[in-house]
Amino acid sequence: MALQFELVTPERLVRSEAVHMVVVPGSEGEFGVLEGHAPLMSTVRDGLVSIYKTEGSQPETIAVEGGFAEVNEKGLTILAERVSA
Incomplete structure (x- = not known):
């Protein structure tokens, strides 16, 4: 099972892929998202998005x-x- 993840800017689609988990730098703190997560909307603060392609893998980070x-x-x-x- 995988989480469909998209990272978009006003200029372009940066990333669109199925991953295990993403950790987001939310304005109220970091939060992790797995497939089946409850619906949620949050503002994002400046920081690193951590993308785990598979369970137990090292994360890839993207600064936002x-x-x-x-x-x-x-x-x-x-x-x-x-x-x-």
Whole structure:
């Protein structure tokens, strides 16, 4: 089972893939999202999004600046103001 994850900026789709878990730097603190997570919307603070492709793997990190995160029945979408390469 996998979580459908999308990372989007106003300019482009940065990432769209099935992953095990994503840890998001929410404005109220970091939160992890797995498949089947309850619906949620949160603002995103500047920080690192950690992407775990498989259970127990080392995370890949992507720096984001601001935005929103939405978890729904389709998966997790992060709408970031900016993504640092």
